[in-house]
Structures are given as structure tokens and as C-alpha cells.
Amino acid sequence: MILHYLKIALKVLARRKFFTAVSLFGIAFTLVVLTVATAIIDHAFAPMAPEVHQDRTLIVARAMMRGGHAMWRSDPGYLLLDRYARNLPGVERFSISSSPRTAYSYIQGNRIQSVLRRADADFWRILQFDFREGAPFTSDDVTQARFVAVVNESTRAKFFGSSRAVGREIEVDGQRFRVVGVVVDVSRLRPVPFADVWVPLTTAKSDSYKSQLLGGFMGMALMADGASPVAINQELASRLRRAELPDPKLWKQLYAPLETTLELYSRQVFGVDEDAESPAGRLWALMLGAALLFMLLPAVNLVNLNVSRILERTSEIGVRKSFGAPVRALVAQFLVENLVLTLAGAALAFVLAQIVLSGITASGLLPYAQLHVNYRVFLAGLALAGVFGFLSGVYPAWRMSRLNPVQALKGAVR
Amino acid sequence: MIRHCLRLVWNRKRTNLLVTLEIFFSFLVVAAVVVTASHYVGLYRQPLGFTIDDVWIVRIDTNTGDLEPTPALNAATIEQMRLLDAAVREFPEVIAAARGFAAPYVDSQWINEVEHSGRHIPYNVNMVTDDYHRVFGLRVTRGRWFSAEDDAAATIEPTVINERFAAEVFGTDNAIGKVIPQDARRDGTRPPERRVVGVIEEFRQLGDFTTPGNYAFLRHRPSAAPDGQVPTAMLIKVRPGTTTAFEERLARRFHDVARGWSFEFQRLDELRAASHRDTLGPLVAEGVIAAFLLLMVALGLTGVMWQTVTQRTREIGLRRANGAAARRVKTQILLELTLMASVAIGLGVLVVVQVPLLEIVGGIPGRAYVTGLVISAAAIYLLTMACGWYPSRMAARIPPAEALRYE
Numbered sequence: 001m002i003l004h005y006l007k008i009a010l011k012v013l014a015r016r017k018f019f020t021a022v023s024l025f026g027i028a029f030t031l032v033v034l035t036v037a038t039a040i041i042d043h044a045f046a047p048m049a050p051e052v053h054q055d056r057t058l059i060v061a062r063a064m065m066r067g068g069h070a071m072w073r074s075d076p077g078y079l080l081l082d083r084y085a086r087n088l089p090g091v092e093r094f095s096i097s098s099s100p101r102t103a104y105s106y107i108q109g110n111r112i113q114s115v116l117r118r119a120d121a122d123f124w125r126i127l128q129f130d131f132r133e134g135a136p137f138t139s140d141d142v143t144q145a146r147f148v149a150v151v152n153e154s155t156r157a158k159f160f161g162s163s164r165a166v167g168r169e170i171e172v173d174g175q176r177f178r179v180v181g182v183v184v185d186v187s188r189l190r191p192v193p194f195a196d197v198w199v200p201l202t203t204a205k206s207d208s209y210k211s212q213l214l215g216g217f218m219g220m221a222l223m224a225d226g227a228s229p230v231a232i233n234q235e236l237a238s239r240l241r242r243a244e245l246p247d248p249k250l251w252k253q254l255y256a257p258l259e260t261t262l263e264l265y266s267r268q269v270f271g272v273d274e275d276a277e278s279p280a281g282r283l284w285a286l287m288l289g290a291a292l293l294f295m296l297l298p299a300v301n302l303v304n305l306n307v308s309r310i311l312e313r314t315s316e317i318g319v320r321k322s323f324g325a326p327v328r329a330l331v332a333q334f335l336v337e338n339l340v341l342t343l344a345g346a347a348l349a350f351v352l353a354q355i356v357l358s359g360i361t362a363s364g365l366l367p368y369a370q371l372h373v374n375y376r377v378f379l380a381g382l383a384l385a386g387v388f389g390f391l392s393g394v395y396p397a398w399r400m401s402r403l404n405p406v407q408a409l410k411g412a413v414r
Numbered sequence: 415m416i417r418h419c420l421r422l423v424w425n426r427k428r429t430n431l432l433v434t435l436e437i438f439f440s441f442l443v444v445a446a447v448v449v450t451a452s453h454y455v456g457l458y459r460q461p462l463g464f465t466i467d468d469v470w471i472v473r474i475d476t477n478t479g480d481l482e483p484t485p486a487l488n489a490a491t492i493e494q495m496r497l498l499d500a501a502v503r504e505f506p507e508v509i510a511a512a513r514g515f516a517a518p519y520v521d522s523q524w525i526n527e528v529e530h531s532g533r534h535i536p537y538n539v540n541m542v543t544d545d546y547h548r549v550f551g552l553r554v555t556r557g558r559w560f561s562a563e564d565d566a567a568a569t570i571e572p573t574v575i576n577e578r579f580a581a582e583v584f585g586t587d588n589a590i591g592k593v594i595p596q597d598a599r600r601d602g603t604r605p606p607e608r609r610v611v612g613v614i615e616e617f618r619q620l621g622d623f624t625t626p627g628n629y630a631f632l633r634h635r636p637s638a639a640p641d642g643q644v645p646t647a648m649l650i651k652v653r654p655g656t657t658t659a660f661e662e663r664l665a666r667r668f669h670d671v672a673r674g675w676s677f678e679f680q681r682l683d684e685l686r687a688a689s690h691r692d693t694l695g696p697l698v699a700e701g702v703i704a705a706f707l708l709l710m711v712a713l714g715l716t717g718v719m720w721q722t723v724t725q726r727t728r729e730i731g732l733r734r735a736n737g738a739a740a741r742r743v744k745t746q747i748l749l750e751l752t753l754m755a756s757v758a759i760g761l762g763v764l765v766v767v768q769v770p771l772l773e774i775v776g777g778i779p780g781r782a783y784v785t786g787l788v789i790s791a792a793a794i795y796l797l798t799m800a801c802g803w804y805p806s807r808m809a810a811r812i813p814p815a816e817a818l819r820y821e
Contacts, residue, residue, distance in 0.1 A: 018720075022713040029706050101475075102678055106662035111679075173676050174669035206477040206674045297439040297707055301714040304432050308721035365695075 002336065009337040016309065020341070023305050027345025028352060030298040030388060034291055035353035035381045036360075039371050041287065044189040045262055046376060050127040051192060053222055057126060058229055058258035059192055060085055060219035062267075067251045075099050076256050077212035078201075081219040084239045085256070090227030095122035095220045098204070100195050103173035105159070112158045116172055117195035118204055124150075126222045127193045134166040134181035137200055141180075145202035149177035152185045154368065155196045172197055175205070185368040192220065192261060194368075213246065213254065221258055233258050291384060299392045306338065306396035314403060321405035334397035335390070342389030346381060353381075419749045433718060434754045440711045441762035441794050447704045448793070449766070449786030450697055453778045456785075457623050463576070463616030464518055464550035466682035468509075468656065471517050472648040472668070473678040474498070491644050496636050497671050499543075502650060504667075507660050509651040510549050513634065514542035517647045518550070519621050519685035526630075528594055530583050537579055537628035538619060541645050543636065547614075549651045556580075557590040557612035560633040564611070571606040572633050579628035580613050589613055594630070608632070621686060623693040625777055712801055719805035723747065730809050731817020740810035747806035748799060755798040759791050 013020045047054035063076035076085075081096045088094070097119035105112040124136035129150075137148045149170060156165045156179075165179045177199055186193045209216060223232065236258060245251040259267070259278070266283035310317070320330065350373050357371035373381070423430050476491055495513070502511045516522045516538075524539045546552070547559045555577060564572040573594060580589040594608040608630070617629045634645050652660070661679050668677050723730070730743055769775055770783055 019717055022710075022717050026710040026714060029710055033703060101676075103676070104665065104679055106658070106665065109657065109659040109662065111658045111661060174665070204477065205676060208478045297436070297443060298710060300432065300436045300439055301711055304436055304718045305714055307429065307432060308718050311725060312721065 005333045005336040006340060008333070009340045012309075012313070012337060013341060016312070019305055019309055023302060023341055024345050024348065026298050026301050026305075027342055027385075027388065028348040030295060031346050031349035031381060031385055032352045032356060033294065034384050035349055035373060035377060036356050037291075038380045038384075039353065039357055039373060039377045040189075040360075040366070040369075042374065042377050042380075043187065043369055043371055045265075050129040050183075050186060051190065052128045053126065054261070056223045056225070056227075057192075058221045058223065058232070058260060059264065060221070060256050060258055061191075061264055062259075063214050063254070063256035065214060065245070065251050066253045066255070070250060072214060072251075074214040076217055076219060077214045078209045078217050079211055080213045080240075080243075080254070080256060081217055082210075084243060085219050085221070085236055085258075088221065088232050088235050090224055090232050091221045092224045093122050093126055093222040095120055095126050096201065097123050097218055097220070098201065098209075099216055099218055103197070105170060105172050107159065112155075114155055114158075114172065114196035115194065116197045116199065118201045119198050120201050123198070123220070126220055129183040129186070129193070132182045132184060133164060134179070136181055137198075142200040142202055145200060147175065147177045147203055148180045148200065150181040150183060150198040151179055152183050152196050152368075154185050156182050170197075172199075175199075175203065177203075187369040188367040189369055192218075213243075219258075229258065292387075295384075295388050295391060299388060302338075302392035303395050306334075306392065307399055310334070310396055310400045313400075315409065317400055317403050318405050318407075318409035321403065322409060327401040330401045331397040334400050335393045338393030338396070339386070339389045342385050342392075346385035349385075350378065350381060415745075415749065416753070419746060419753055422746075423750050423753050429722070430750075430754055433715065434758045436711060436715065437755050437758035437794060437798060438762050440708060440797070441759055441790060442765065443704050443707055444793050445762060445766050445786060445790040447697070447701050448790045449778065449783055451701070452785040452789065453782035454623050454693070454697065456779070456782055457625065460618075460626055461616050462618050462622060463614065464552055466518055466550070466686060468652050468654055469549055469682045470650045470652060470661070471520070471680050471682055471685070472650065472664075473520075473680070474646040474648060474672075475676040475678070476646070477674055477676060488644065492636065494672050494675070495644055495646075498648065498668060499636060501667050501671050502648065502664070505660070505664065507652050507656045509653060510545045511648060511650045512543045512545035512549050513636075513645040513648050514540055514546055515643075515645045515647065516540045516619055517649055517682070518619055519682060519689045520647065521620060523619070526596075528583060528596070530595070535579075535582055535628060537575075537630050539630050539632060540619070541632040541634045543634050543645070546631070546649065549649045552617065553615040554612050555615050556588070557610070559612050559614075560631075564633055565635065569606055570609045572611045573608040574612040574614055574631040575610055576614050576616050576629040578616070578626060579630060580610070582628060621689050623690070708797060712797055715798065715801035716804065719747070719751065719802055720808065723805045723809045726809070727812055727817050730812050731814045734812060735814035735818055743812075744806045744810040747809050748802050751798050751802040752795070755795055759794055763787055763791070 051057065060076050060081060063074060063080060065072040078096060086094050097117055100115045100117045103114055103116040105114065121137065121139035121142050129136070132153060133156075134150075136150055137146070140146075141148050149172070151159070151165060151170070155170075159165065159170050160168060165182050167178065169176050169178050171177075177197075186195075188194050221232070223229065236256070240254045240256060243254045245254060260280075262280050262283070263278040266279045269283060269286075270279045317330065354373050357373065360366060361369055361371050474495075476494075478487060478491075499511065499513070502508055515524060525536050526539050527534045527536050529535075542560075544560050544562075547554070552559070554574075557574075559574060560572055575589065575594070583589075583594065584592055589610045590613070592610050594610065596605050596608060599605055614631075616626065617631075618624060618626050619629070665677060665679060668675075733743060733746075734740070766783070766787060770778065770780060
């Protein structure tokens with residue numbers, strides 16, 4: 001039966017080429033936009049190297065200090081992370097790194113702008129960077145405050161062209177470092193690992209960071225298998241309740257949660273500071289709602305085209321109805337036709353989306369992003385295409401099934 | 415004619431409803447983009463108050479974090495800053511240099527409130543050194559900018575405000591010499607009086623696409639020991655044609671003078687370009703998507719109208735046989751479409767007007783909505799006319815004899 005429907009569908013689509021082309025254009029365009037959006041979201045949140053343990057990784061990227069009259073919101077400071085967030089039960093490894101900052105280097109009258117992050121040795125154990133040359137700096141390098149650096153491929157190209165970098169020196173932010181490793185570029189959309197140059201924490205220009213509760217750092221915890229994020233958070237919260245605050249008259253309470261990247265992002269979007277319930281679900285709902293809203297106009301457009309096309313096929317439908325075809329069969333037939341059209345549009349859309357994504361990658365709008373239509377994006381795109389095909393097919397199918405056979409045969413349609 | 419067309423449209427209400435719905439959604443899409451764009455155009459045309467040609471910014475990080483500075487630390491910071499201020503003036507490339515908490519296109523704001531006749535009026539505060547106005551070419555319209563004559567006054571804090579702020583707090587009175595009311599500090603003492611010594615034309619710190627606000631400059635005196643924080647953004651006006659080579663020399667000098675500190679060098683025109691990109695980028699993306707949506711709608715509507723005309727061959731043929739001119743038939747088709755577009759636009763306007771009325775999105779003045787809606791309506795009429803053009807010509811060409819043969 002389905003085969004039969006397919007055959008009719010192809011015949012119908014070939015008959016009115018203008019309509020088919022216009023419908024395909026609409027469908028393909030709609031799905032290109034949705035697929036590109038999905039690919040960017042996927043690129044920002046899906047697990048991928050170097051965040052290979054993303055499902056077990058929690059980060060501390062927000063901290064808050066509150067008093068009667070004042071509130072101080074910032075990234076956590078080294079003291080908070082070092083004194084209170086280390087050795088939490090259920091955490092296998094804990095890393096402290098500085099929040100990334102822009103630093104400058106000068107080579108023969110040219111300026112090189114890079115993002116510098118100061119990190120510890122565990123940073124390289126939790127995140128699995130892909131090394132092109134050399135190796136990460138070690139915990140020995142960190143304790144000895146050796147001036148060594150890991151750089152990414154783009155930075156290597158800027159400093160040394162295509163030659164090897166390990167063993168050579170670079171000057172960043174007025175300090176000289178010896179390159180010990182070169183890693184593959186990591187996208188800026190991945191805020192946890194992102195940087196151009198990584199150097200040991202202890203090479204900081206001043207030690208004053210060690211005495212600060214707030215500002216300038218990020219903690220990253222790798223949970224043991226099966227550990228509960230809730231329990232870990234409770235332990236950290238109870239330690240922070242007992243924390244020594246700098247000015248007890250002014251500040252009463254310290255707060256810093258361990259969370260996933262998605263939780264962090266959704267809390268920023270909704271401006272929720274410390275809700276036990278993470279608004280990640282709400283974020284998904286918002287994105288899905290936006291996708292549906294965007295599909296509305298293209299769907300109405302396609303409904304219009306479909307209705308016109310059905311009215312043209314009045315006599316065919318009249319014949320089928322008078323020979324006893326049930327409403328269900330007609331609706332099914334039309335939905336299949338519409339899905340065929342939608343899937344053809346989706347196939348076109350995937351090709352176009354890949355071209356658009358390559359364009360975005362090449363333009364450098366999202367630094368170091370490598371955007372692709374991968375299988376997750378493909379599946380999401382197919383699902384969206386299905387929803388779209390259904391949305392735009394149901395009403396015309398219903399209209400079609402409601403035609404009065406007698407009038408339809410006469411060819412009079414309103 | 416219009417009444418007649420209305421009836422014709424009404425008779426085919428089911429099909430026409432869908433067409434109207436499509437035009438309605440298209441109108442919403444166009445309106446969203448055009449209202450935003452006209453809002454930005456309106457903002458862009460207002461004066462900025464400063465020029466940033468050949469201005470560089472050095473953001474100084476003392477690497478001591480955000481904690482409240484102790485007096486000892488503060489004294490050291492101020493001394494170090496003084497050395498940097500002196501160092502930058504050694505270079506012949508430098509025309510003027512100043513420091514401030516904030517600079518144009520740098521998103522760092524310090525906001526105070528003044529209570530005036532029961533209203534809380536927020537204003538931006540920026541503490542700057544004396545040469546700040548030279549770096550940015552600020553235009554003083556009344557009174558004067560900060561100068562050495564302010565050194566004597568210990569208990570007052572000389573203040574320069576923008577015209578907008580002067581008008582809002584002091585109305586038509588001359589603002590010079592007046593005091594901006596402030597609340598007492600948390601410990602009960604009175605802060606030094608902020609007395610207005612001058613009024614500048616404008617200073618829109620966050621740039622061309624932000625809503626102008628109230629602004630006040632306070633004076634930072636490197637020689638006096640302040641109890642607060644120290645301005646850490648150094649602004650340098652360089653001679654035209656100064657290159658990165660100078661930046662490199664300057665950076666080396668700064669790293670030598672203040673060894674523990676970090677410096678971030680930027681050109682304000684780069685910051686402006688980045689700020690424009692951040693503002694206009696999403697709008698351009700939306701515009702491109704909207705344009706494609708409209709192209710899709712245009713093709714779709716053309717298809718639907720074409721189909722409609724084909725279906726109505728008999729009706730139109732009959733009209734022609736009864737003596738209607740080809741032109742009249744054409745007008746009829748276009749008029750029907752115009753009626754549907756009008757209904758859609760009317761509904762669309764009702765919906766869009768709710769946005770400012772219910773204050774769903776703040777900050778966009780009514781003028782932008784009016785301009786935006788007028789332009790959107792014109793665009794939609796144009797679009798539907800373009801879609802109806804070919805089908806209406808087709809309808810006008812229907813030979814009556816052939817059409818009637820169907821009966």
C-alpha cells in the first residue's frame with residue numbers, strides 16, 4: 001500500500017514542477033536554518049574531545065558572597081577552591097585553573113593576541129587534549145613554577161609558522177615561556193577547556209590570588225563512577241557555611257555550586273542563581289518552542305500550497321471516494337505524499353546546511369569551531385523534518401478527505 | 415467595487431483565511447526586523463559626545479584581584495600608576511593620556527541614583543583624570559572641565575555632567591554650582607558633595623546603539639590619596655599613523671615599570687567594530703533569515719494565486735463575457751489580495767502594538783514602532799502586489815469563449 005502511495009506521490013510531484021520546486025525550497029530553507037542552529041548547539045554542549053568525561057565533570061564557575069546590604073557575584077577565587085572544594089567525597093580529581101584572559105605578544109612589529117589560562121597538572125588529566133607535539137606540563141612544573149607553556153596549533157602557526165614549537169620560547173604578557181606541548185585547537189564555544197596558551201598556575205605575576213575567596217578562577221571536578229552530584233554539592237555547601245569570611249560584619253554567607261556546563265548556561269539564561277532544580281529542562285523547552293515558532297510561517301506557506309494542490313486533484317479524489325476509499329486511507333495517502341516531499345527537502349537541507357556550516361567555520365565567526373552535520377544533528381534534523389511534514393500535512397489531508405464525492409466528480413469546488 | 419470584492423473574498427473564506435494567515439505571519443516577521451532596525455537607526459543618529467580616532471586603551475590589571483584594597487596596597491598602587499602616567503608621556507607619539515574607571519565601548523558601569531521629586535534617577539559615574547576630555551574631544555557646553563583650580567577644594571567633589579542629566583535634575587536652571595543630592599554612607603557619614611562645575615554635550619559610553627543615559631564624571635587626582643579604588647583604564651591619544659611597533663615599545667616600558675602587573679592593549683576603533691558586530695550581527699542574521707522567509711512566502715503566494723485563478727476560470731470568463739474589461743478583472747484580483755493583506759496587516763498591527771503597551775520588550779521608543787510598522791505595512795503591500803501581478807494578468811487574458819465552454 002505504502003509503495004503504491006509513494007508511486008502516486010512521485011507522479012503528483014513530477015506533474016506540477018513549479019509547486020514542487022516552491023515547496024521544496026520552503027522546506028529545505030526551513031530545515032537548513034534549524035539544522036544549522038542544532039549543529040551549533042550540539043557543538044557547544046555535546047560531549048567531545050577534550051571533554052571526554054563530560055558526563056562525570058562538574059565545574060565551579062560561579063560564586064556569590066552575601067551580606068545584609070551587599071551581594072558580590074563573581075567567578076570563584078583560588079582560596080575558595082583550594083581550601084573548600086578539594087577532596088570532596090565522590091570526587092576523583094579536582095583541578096583549579098584561572099579564568100581565561102587576553103594576553104599580547106609582539107613579534108617583529110606585529111601583535112599576537114591570545115587567550116591565556118593558568119592551570120594545574122590535573123587540568124590535563126581531567127581534560128583529554130589531543131597533543132600534536134610534546135606533552136602537558138607536569139605537577140612538578142607547577143610546584144616548581146617553571147615557565148613552560150602548552151599552546152594550540154593556531155598559536156604555534158602565529159609564532160613559528162609551520163615549524164616545530166616544542167623547546168622554543170614565546171613571550172606572553174611580558175613573561176617568557178618555553179613551549180612543552182602543542183594541542184589541537186579547541187572551540188571558543190567550549191568555555192571549560194578553551195584557551196590559546198596554557199601555563200602553570202604558579203607562574204602568576206603575583207601571589208595575592210592565593211588569599212582571595214572570589215574572582216578569577218574555575219574549579220573542575222571529575223566525579224567517581226556512580227557518585228551523586230547532589231551529595232557532592234551538599235558537602236561543598238556545608239563546608240562553605242563554615243567558611244571564614246573576610247569581613248564578618250559585612251559578609252554572612254558564601255555560595256558556590258558544582259554544576260554541568262548546561263546547568264551553568266541555563267542558569268545564566270534564566271537568571272536563576274541558586275535553585276536546587278536546574279533550569280536545563282526549561283532551556284530545552286525554550287529552544288524547542290523557538291524551533292516550533294520558527295516553523296509556523298513555513299508551515300502555513302506549505303499548507304497553502306498543499307491545499308491548492310489538492311483542489312486541483314478533486315476529480316481523482318472524487319473517484320477514489322465514490323469507489324469507497326475510507327477517510328483514513330485518503331488522509332494517510334496525503335500524509336505520505338507530504339512526508340516524501342519533506343524528506344526530499346530534508347536531504348537537500350542537510351547538503352545545504354553542511355555548506356553553510358563550512359562557511360561559518362571558514363569565516364572564523366566562532367573561533368576554532370569545527371561545525372558538521374554529525375549523526376546527532378542528522379537525527380535531530382530528521383525529527384524536526386518529521387514534525388514539520390506532519391504540521392503542514394494534517395490540515396490539507398483533512399480538507400481532502402472532506403470533499404463531497406458527488407461534487408468532486410462534477411469538479412465544483414469551493 | 416470594494417464591497418463587491420469583499421463579498422467575493424468572504425465567499426471563499428476558507429482558502430482566503432489561510433492566505434490571510436500567511437500574510438499575517440509574514441507581517442509579524444517583517445515588523446520584528448524592521449522595528450529593531452529603525453530603533454537602531456534612531457539611536458545611531460543621536461550624538462555620541464566623543465571621538466575615538468587614534469585612541470588606544472591600556473587596561474591595567476594590578477593582579478591583586480577584586481578585594482577591597484587596603485590603604486597600604488592602595489598607596490603602592492597609586493605610586494605605581496603615577497610612574498606609568500609619567501612613562502607614557504615620555505613618548506613623542508602620545509598627544510594626550512588619561513585614566514578612568516570606564517572608557518567608551520568598554521562594558522563596565524558604575525551606577526548611582528539620585529532621588530529627585532520622588533523619582534529615582536539612575537546615572538552612570540566615571541572617575542577620570544584631568545586629560546580625559548582632551549583624549550576624547552569632549553565638548554563642554556557650560557562651565558568648565560576639571561583643572562588645577564579644583565585642587566583646593568577638599569570637601570567637595572567637582573563633577574561634570576551631561577546635558578541630559580542636567581535637564582533631568584535641574585530642569586531649565588543653570589546647573590553650574592548646584593549639588594547632586596546623595597544618600598549618606600552606610601556608616602552614617604556624609605560623602606563629599608558632588609558639585610557641578612561643568613556640563614558636557616553628551617557621553618554615551620556604550621556606543622552608538624545604546625539608549626542615551628545620564629552621565630557624571632568625577633575627578634581623580636593622582637597626587638591626593640583617595641580611599642576608594644584607582645582608575646585602571648589608561649586612554650592614550652596617539653599621533654595619526656602610529657603603528658604596532660610603538661605599542662610593543664610601550665608594552666615593554668610598562669612591563670619594566672610595573673613588573674607584577676598585566677596590560678591589555680586595544681584600539682578603541684577595534685572595540686567599536688566589535689561592539690557594532692555584536693549588535694548588528696544578530697540583526698543581519700535575522701534580516702537574512704527574514705528575507706529568505708519572504709522569498710518563500712512570495713513564491714508560495716504566487717503559486718496559490720495562480721492556482722486560484724485557474725480554478726476561477728469560469729467565473730472570470732463569465733465576467734469577461736458580460737463586458738468587463740481585462741483591466742477590471744486584473745484590478746479585481748489585485749483588490750481581493752489587497753483586502754486580505756489589509757486584514758492581515760490590521761491584525762498584525764494590533765498584535766505588535768501590544769509589545770510596547772504591555773512593556774514586553776523595554777527600551778524601544780514609540781517612534782521606532784510607528785516607523786517600523788509603516789515600513790513593514792508598505793513592504794507587505796508591495797510583496798502581495800508582486801505576488802498577485804502575474805496571476806492577475808493571467809486572469810485578464812482568459813478568453814471568455816473558452817472559459818464559458820466549460821459550462
